[in-house]
Amino acid sequence: MIGYVDTAPAPAATDALSLDVRGVQYSYPDGHVALRGVNLTVPRGERIALLGPNGAGKTTLVLHLNGILAGGEGTVTVGGLTVNRDRATLAEIRRRVGIVFQDPDDQLFLPTVAEDVAFGPANLGLRGAELAARVTDALDAVGMTEHRDRAPQHLSFGQRRRVAVATVLAMHPEILVLDEPSSNLDPAARRELAAILRGLPVTLLMVTHDLPYALELCDRALILDAGQIVADAPTADLLADTTLLAQHRLELPYGFQVQGRAPSYRIP
Amino acid sequence: MIGYVDTAPAPAATDALSLDVRGVQYSYPDGHVALRGVNLTVPRGERIALLGPNGAGKTTLVLHLNGILAGGEGTVTVGGLTVNRDRATLAEIRRRVGIVFQDPDDQLFLPTVAEDVAFGPANLGLRGAELAARVTDALDAVGMTEHRDRAPQHLSFGQRRRVAVATVLAMHPEILVLDEPSSNLDPAARRELAAILRGLPVTLLMVTHDLPYALELCDRALILDAGQIVADAPTADLLADTTLLAQHRLELPYGFQVQGRAPSYRIP
């Protein structure tokens, strides 16, 4: 298991909002508009699912949360710090926000699994036994300890996905953003990941197409479609509204049903 | 929808077995053993799911089915043709077997989506209106028609996955092999893909971690673990045997249950 006890003293976080995204618009260089004014707030410690059809802009939004993409309209604030072009600010934001990319090949680049997992914490200044412990714990958590000395690009897709998750867990970020973490994982690994995530004292934003998984992990869910947030509600309520889901190419697997509360959550 | 009516005259297929894999062993160049003697037969027209934990060797097995990987022990026979090093045989086998790779980035390489989808059928010798129709149909089937002139690397992950499926559908293969086709697809796309696959008159082998999806599409399922086939049975029976599933890191999502028949199918 990942223990967060050994974390460095928490920065003086005066802001109760972990993430605050306001009016973010973004077009890719080829002119394709991906985000058309996204507003979204995530209070500290909440676990939120980000749902939406293919091409909705979920990944584009995720890449804004630590300043990898920027340059459109709007602001992104992370625990009070606003993403800008300043190197020091960006470095601090990237320390706080850990992103697991949708494609594990975007995440892994060092010659061995262990080195890759150690890379983030080493950049945070950890050394020696502490660093080793971080690596061991993270690899343990995703069940990849026995592969620690292998080359990441020689792993199976699902194994790479697990290592990708470990690289971010090892950094003990305050805010954990996962883009489709469960895809290509075997069912047991999926459940194990859910248990780990549930046990972490972090703010969590998880992009997923697996609605039952979202329900299992997150109390609140958002739907992003065509670059805008179109719904924001407790996950159970949201998943109970089949009309809404169907409008956005979402649906529960056959035979799966949820009891919702009041359908009063749609965004105008 | 994909219509197979315009297919070139079917080759004289005397063999009722579409796929016949015997004693296949394989080690990667770095010495890692991935397959330890796989035996497997797929009768013509059947739809079979290939299940198993991460790193079991599923992708490695898939890459053997059209001779991309070879050189270990054992033989692979496709509709009576045995995979060997002969160029003509290989070309014919690759005409028959269409593989959708686990990572769409491995599959797409041309400047536009439409060209990429046209690549396979054009290699088969199609041209003009017939080629255009193949492309249009395949893109329609996966709902990517409006993106036909975009660059594949500028699509979202799920959109790339759909195009990857289209590139293979357009070839009208006799045997369709899909490595995790539903991962990263939105739920509606997942259902639409299932409907398409169910409608195709092909032999189908589908690798997946989504057990309900396997049940929905395939009558028979195999479990591959540590490079060996460890179970082969009707999907419903197999999924009903929770002990067996648990031994191989498989499990049904919470709340999902299947009625099985007799537990008499385990491989010795």
Place this chain on the structure above:
Amino acid sequence: MGAGHAHVLYRDRTSPVHRLPPEVKIAAMVAFTIAVVATPREAFWAFGGYAVLVVLVAAVARVGLRWLATRSLIELPFVLFAFALPFLGSGERITWLGLELSVDGLYGGWNILAKGTLGVLASLLLAGTTTMRDLLLGLDRLHCPQILTQIATFMLRYLDVLIGEARRMRVARISRGDDPRFLWQLRGFAAGLGALFLRAFERGERVYLAMVSRGYQGRMPEAWRDAGAATARHWLVAATVPLAATGIAAAALVLG
């Protein structure tokens, strides 16, 4: 991998030159350059004539002269060499502004400057009006050995793979708290390059195998190769420029 569609030098517009099949453009460009190189260096007027031809083609191709001028800076090193020659050259010398210069060297410098520049301009006109993929198609139709066009095709594709993998590695690093100004600051330039090479290879290998799975056998599909191949009319149209150049070169040789 959007390889080979366009490259930095391609000017995306429509013009009669853009529409010409690539093989005739390549042939015309090569023939023009050979005519230029064969011209005696003393025939100053002939080089003026070539320059006029280049300007005419640029106008028809709707390629701006300023673009041509900036892009031709690539030959700056040759220009430096050309300016060094009057000092290095042997034989008869003249004095100009107090500098003692070799006459042969002056001619040599001019020769390199004029022929080099015209050659670069001709290449730029080809590059500006032809996509990389068409260029390869043209080479293929000119019966360039298949193994060469195959290597060239992959070269273009893997340039994209290299760039793509370099981008991925950069994103992977900055989002985990590293702050590199260059990709290779991790363990020195070369180590980063080695890692990038291996990574690009393994990606490229998988892409190649996926192509092979879809029936690729070393050449792009025939349907694509044949579409828009040159007709006799195309050859005639494109031949005007090298023919004019050959005329100039012949005249220059005869007139001495």
Place this chain on the structure above:
Amino acid sequence: METLAMHISNGIINGPVAAAFAALALVALALCVARGRQDLDDRLAPMAGLVAAFIFAVQMLNFPIFTGAVSGHLLGGALAAVLVGPWVGALCVAVVLIVQSLIFGDGGVAMLGLNITNMAILGTAVAYLLIALLLRILPRTVNGLAITAFVASVVSVLVASQGFVLQYWLGGTTDVGSSLGGLAGTMAGVHLLIGIGEGLITATTVVTVAKVRPDLVYALRSLRPIPAANPAPVGGGAR
């Protein structure tokens, strides 16, 4: 100045000599095509493309030597020879030169024969001969491979640069008289530095590949894997 030497532009060497070397290059390339075809299997085809792309890309990053005016770049002959063998290797370098001359005007089209002779043929051949020799003499370790790649790079760059001097002596359009010796010296000096840079890049790249995928290194194909301590089998890396 060496950029010039390495990518000879139109007008530096006279027509007859350029034509003679074009013929020579054509014959040599034809041989490479014939031999390369047998080599180019499913494993080598992507590698050949990547080697060409890598040389192409790295040639874009000229590294300055002494001053900005003098800059040099990777020639790639040694890298190509180690990874894809002499035949396909020469073709890779030739492809880079052809594409660069066609679309960048980098190296005159009329001088292509000279450029191909120097960099693709001479550079790769010298590198491969050295590699074949050194891999037999040196211990079969990572260090041995690194030294091999390094030495082969330095020497092949030097030889390629002297190819230009020879061509200039035969058909330089301007008679530099006694300065020819000076030219040879300058070329050698500058290219020693370039060769060292190229050697470092080649050695690290090759070692990285050999550690993870020894099966991809053509020069090691008929040898035992690194770091086996055994002597080379008969008929080792030379073929």
